[in-house]
Amino acid sequence: MSTPAPAVPAPGADTEGVQAAATAVARGTRLPGWFVILWRNRKCRIGILMLAAFVLVAVFAPLIAPYDPRDDAFPTSLGPTADHWLGTTAQGEDVFSQLVVGARTSLVVGLAAGVLSTLIGLVVGLTAGFVGGWVDEVLSFLINLGLVVPALPLMVTLAAYAPVRGLWLIIIVISVTGWAYGARIKRSQIITLRTRDYITAARFAGDRTARIIAREIVPNMTSLIVVGFMGAALGAIGGEAGLAFLGLGDPLTVSWGTMLNQASLGGAMLTGQWAWLIAPGLALSLLITSFTLINFGIDALSNPHLRED
Amino acid sequence: MALLEVDHLSVTYTPRDQPANRAVHDVSFHISEGEFVGLLGESGCGKSTLGNAVLRLLSPPARITGGRVTFDGVDLTTADEEKLRELRWVDLSTVFQSSMNSLNPVIRVHAQFADTFAAHKVPGDVTERATELLELVALDRRVLRAYPHELSGGMKQRVALALALALRPKLVLLDEPTTGLDVVVQRGILTRLAELRRELGFAVLFISHDLGTVLEMADRVMVMYGGEIVEDRRAADMLREPRHPYSRGLLGSYADPRLPDVRVSYIPGRPPDLSRPHTGCLFAARCPHVEDACRTTHPDLLPDRHGLVRCLVAQSDRLPVVTLGSADAATTLGSHFPATGTLDRPADAAEAAPVLTVTGVSKRYTTRRGLRTSSVEAVRDVSFALRPGVVTALVGQSGSGKSTLARIVTAVERPTSGEVRFTGDDGTDVRVDRLRGAALRDYRRHVQMVFQDPFSALNPTRTVAYALSRPLANFAGLRGAAARERAAQLLESVGLAPAGQFLDKLPHQLSGGQRQRVVTARALAPDPRVLIADEPISMLDVSIRAEILELLGDLVRDRRLAMLYITHDLLSARLLADEVLVLNQGVLVERGPTREVIGAARDEYTRLLLDSIPNPFAKAAAG
Numbered sequence: 001m002s003t004p005a006p007a008v009p010a011p012g013a014d015t016e017g018v019q020a021a022a023t024a025v026a027r028g029t030r031l032p033g034w035f036v037i038l039w040r041n042r043k044c045r046i047g048i049l050m051l052a053a054f055v056l057v058a059v060f061a062p063l064i065a066p067y068d069p070r071d072d073a074f075p076t077s078l079g080p081t082a083d084h085w086l087g088t089t090a091q092g093e094d095v096f097s098q099l100v101v102g103a104r105t106s107l108v109v110g111l112a113a114g115v116l117s118t119l120i121g122l123v124v125g126l127t128a129g130f131v132g133g134w135v136d137e138v139l140s141f142l143i144n145l146g147l148v149v150p151a152l153p154l155m156v157t158l159a160a161y162a163p164v165r166g167l168w169l170i171i172i173v174i175s176v177t178g179w180a181y182g183a184r185i186k187r188s189q190i191i192t193l194r195t196r197d198y199i200t201a202a203r204f205a206g207d208r209t210a211r212i213i214a215r216e217i218v219p220n221m222t223s224l225i226v227v228g229f230m231g232a233a234l235g236a237i238g239g240e241a242g243l244a245f246l247g248l249g250d251p252l253t254v255s256w257g258t259m260l261n262q263a264s265l266g267g268a269m270l271t272g273q274w275a276w277l278i279a280p281g282l283a284l285s286l287l288i289t290s291f292t293l294i295n296f297g298i299d300a301l302s303n304p305h306l307r308e309d
Numbered sequence: 310m311a312l313l314e315v316d317h318l319s320v321t322y323t324p325r326d327q328p329a330n331r332a333v334h335d336v337s338f339h340i341s342e343g344e345f346v347g348l349l350g351e352s353g354c355g356k357s358t359l360g361n362a363v364l365r366l367l368s369p370p371a372r373i374t375g376g377r378v379t380f381d382g383v384d385l386t387t388a389d390e391e392k393l394r395e396l397r398w399v400d401l402s403t404v405f406q407s408s409m410n411s412l413n414p415v416i417r418v419h420a421q422f423a424d425t426f427a428a429h430k431v432p433g434d435v436t437e438r439a440t441e442l443l444e445l446v447a448l449d450r451r452v453l454r455a456y457p458h459e460l461s462g463g464m465k466q467r468v469a470l471a472l473a474l475a476l477r478p479k480l481v482l483l484d485e486p487t488t489g490l491d492v493v494v495q496r497g498i499l500t501r502l503a504e505l506r507r508e509l510g511f512a513v514l515f516i517s518h519d520l521g522t523v524l525e526m527a528d529r530v531m532v533m534y535g536g537e538i539v540e541d542r543r544a545a546d547m548l549r550e551p552r553h554p555y556s557r558g559l560l561g562s563y564a565d566p567r568l569p570d571v572r573v574s575y576i577p578g579r580p581p582d583l584s585r586p587h588t589g590c591l592f593a594a595r596c597p598h599v600e601d602a603c604r605t606t607h608p609d610l611l612p613d614r615h616g617l618v619r620c621l622v623a624q625s626d627r628l629p630v631v632t633l634g635s636a637d638a639a640t641t642l643g644s645h646f647p648a649t650g651t652l653d654r655p656a657d658a659a660e661a662a663p664v665l666t667v668t669g670v671s672k673r674y675t676t677r678r679g680l681r682t683s684s685v686e687a688v689r690d691v692s693f694a695l696r697p698g699v700v701t702a703l704v705g706q707s708g709s710g711k712s713t714l715a716r717i718v719t720a721v722e723r724p725t726s727g728e729v730r731f732t733g734d735d736g737t738d739v740r741v742d743r744l745r746g747a748a749l750r751d752y753r754r755h756v757q758m759v760f761q762d763p764f765s766a767l768n769p770t771r772t773v774a775y776a777l778s779r780p781l782a783n784f785a786g787l788r789g790a791a792a793r794e795r796a797a798q799l800l801e802s803v804g805l806a807p808a809g810q811f812l813d814k815l816p817h818q819l820s821g822g823q824r825q826r827v828v829t830a831r832a833l834a835p836d837p838r839v840l841i842a843d844e845p846i847s848m849l850d851v852s853i854r855a856e857i858l859e860l861l862g863d864l865v866r867d868r869r870l871a872m873l874y875i876t877h878d879l880l881s882a883r884l885l886a887d888e889v890l891v892l893n894q895g896v897l898v899e900r901g902p903t904r905e906v907i908g909a910a911r912d913e914y915t916r917l918l919l920d921s922i923p924n925p926f927a928k929a930a931a932g
Contacts, residue, residue: 040325197766200721201776204753205831206783219770 044297050290090266105255114233125186146180318376347527463494521923542616663694670727702886
């Protein structure tokens with residue numbers, strides 16, 4: 001009762017106020033409230049613009065790329081020229097075209113593996129946290145297992161021994177190794193939410209458990225889920241690049257990781273083709289940077305205190 | 310010169326996403342050495358903001374936008390951090406409402422004292438000084454070796470008070486120091502505080518929404534409304550004749566529950582929105598004595614009968630005279646709520662067949678830590694019955710097992726022994742303590758709950774219409790337009806009219822009282838036979854409590870509901886209930902018709918509860 005009129009929620013844990021605050025922010029504009037909060041943060045704005053640029057390149061890749069990335073009819077191991085802005089590979093493919101088309105792979109892997117591991121994390125975390133008891137014990141054991149098993153060696157092993165090859169294998173390997181952290185966070189969040197009176201009230205209103213989780217609890221965790229997704233997507237993009245660089249990627253798809261792998265195999269350093277080596281690495285780090293910058297804004301979304309500067 | 314001088318102080322909140330909000334507007338007052346001043350107001354009136362401004366503890370988006378605070382000759386508004394650091398705690402210390410959480414959980418109490426002494430270079434033996442300080446607040450020296458989590462809420466608050474007094478400050482700012490504590494514990498702390506002030510002679514600024522406590526403790530009381538001080542007067546004068554209609558309204562919500570005829574009043578309406586410009590008196594919209602001039606002229610805080618008042622009507626001496634604490638006060642004050650008690654109850658109610666019978670119920674909690682198991686008996690051999698049209702109050706302090714009983718009755722938990730039976734309208738008989746699955750869901754159609762905290766009982770992301778539609782869909786099979794229409798009817802039945810205004814609102818757009826009405830409407834949606842209300846008014850502002858009590862009382866009698874009203878507040882039990890059960894440590898110690906139990910308590914524990922209620926009128930009568 002002693003809170004001053006414009007009550008500012010305590011920093012951290014509470015994600016419930018976010019939705020309400022977001023609706024309040026959007027008053028007077030047509031944009032959704034969460035977007036206004038993100039856009040106002042300068043770092044986040046830069047991140048959004050960078051990511052938008054990557055997405056545009058990926059979507060219009062066939063129009064932007066001057067050649068087919070698999071077309072090896074060009075002279076091999078060229079440096080940057082007017083025809084081939086970033087030179088050609090040891091097989092005689094256009095590096096710039098590969099770079100443009102490779103953006104697709106990274107974004108698709110990031111999106112798909114991000115969604116997949118967020119979903120696994122959500123289901124496991126929510127079930128463990130809400131049901132409790134022995135179900136929680138078993139699921140928590142699995143989560144802890146997922147946390148302590150070193151992800152990269154496991155990814156390498158899974159990718160190396162899997163009977164099939166392809167992009168989906170990479171996506172599944174990354175999701176299977178990367179869901180545990182998100183599950184842990186969602187479990188602890190739901191444990192604090194499930195004791196709220198409105199959950200008891202929903203039971204008194206005759207709602208079933210599944211509906212209570214989906215309609216009463218999940219809306220109060222939106223910001224947490226988004227943060228989890230961003231983290232998972234980031235990890236997935238890095239994971240794909242790592243696997244591909246190690247030669248465990250899908251040899252038929254063009255990605256920044258396979259480009260790095262081939263640049264290294266093709267002796268780009270020896271032939272002085274710096275562009276072949278640097279371009280995919282730079283693109284990768286810029287994409288990861290854009291995600292990190294967006295995360296600054298998402299922090300402000302889940303913690304109203306950060307919005308006041 | 311006074312110890313603390315606040316001069317035309319204004320504080321404005323300028324959040325990015327909301328319009329600026331002038332939480333404190335042009336406030337001036339002073340506190341002399343050794344004076345005990347109460348600052349009274351309801352949530353959102355700016356009293357805590359004012360307290361924080363005095364301590365220079367405001368953080369963005371709040372900013373001091375005008376005026377000065379002078380403490381002991383030092384201008385606090387311009388002093389640098391180093392100067393402030395020297396003053397804080399040495400001369401000017403504080404105990405917050407959540408001070409019990411301000412103790413560091415990983416170090417022992419002894420170390421917290423040691424830190425305080427070390428930070429301000431106090432020589433001497435820490436243990437000895439700390440023991441002395443703990444004795445001041447009536448705590449044993451063994452507390453020194455305890456970690457904060459090993460202490461109860463009341464003990465932690467006493468430690469915080471001892472820490473605040475550690476350096477013998479000249480002024481202690483107490484911001485709701487006992488809110489959230491049990492009545493009996495609160496009584497203990499306040500008594501000790503009054504004694505300490507007499508011994509040590511420090512000045513106090515006591516911020517609280519609880520008028521009973523403030524009037525009982527303070528020499529002088531300032532009432533705050535809408536960011537302004539509306540009345541400033543000696544406590545005794547305030548009790549005898551408050552001059553601002555708002556102070557009168559607040560005082561009207563108190564009464565001695567032991568009197569044969571108890572009436573309380575409430576103030577209808579809501580506090581002003583401080584982010585909008587206002588002309589005229591801020592209280593005009595809720596004032597029973599409002600005149601035309603009040604709507605156009607903003608009153609000043611002017612001298613009036615040994616005090617200050619900000620009211621045009623009072624300044625021109627046109628306020629009706631009232632004697633507070635008496636039956637006619639409530640009627641003069643406008644909206645009022647007479648104690649129903651046993652007055653106008655249908656004669657047959659007591660003989661009606663019970664809907665819910667609790668027989669010999671006990672509940673034992675077993676905790677297993679390692680190999681050892683320990684058990685606590687929360688409820689022991691409790692029996693009672695709920696009848697249609699009758700309110701049964703279950704009173705007791707926290708930890709007495711009230712909430713455990715509520716959980717057993719609503720089948721959230723099962724009793725260790727004993728039985729709970731529910732008799733439906735059609736004569737069906739249900740053993741509540743054995744329900745599960747579909748039968749349990751079916752039982753909840755008949756037994757619904759009104760929660761204590763209206764701020765956590767509604768999902769912040771769901772509209773009012775959604776909250777009401779769920780029980781309607783699950784129990785009545787109503788969906789879509791039919792459910793919406795029924796939801797609108799429910800809202801109107803709890804006094805939220807026109808319902809169209811409220812259906813699509815989110816909880817944060819409603820006031821506390823409106824939320825509690827929505828919670829009540831949701832409980833009524835399945836048309837239940839039994840309503841369990843667990844402290845439904847304890848989180849609400851004093852001025853609107855009676856309003857919610859009146860609503861609950863009307864619902865019970867109009868719909869012939871059986872109600873279990875759980876509370877620690879005997880005044881509200883007196884107002885609402887027909888019969889009272891007093892629970893002490895899981896055992897029923899006294900029961901009977903409300904008037905008999907409260908008017909002539911036989912059990913010692915009941916009397917302790919009654920004596921713990923802050924009662925300014927008792928002081929007035931005695932002195």
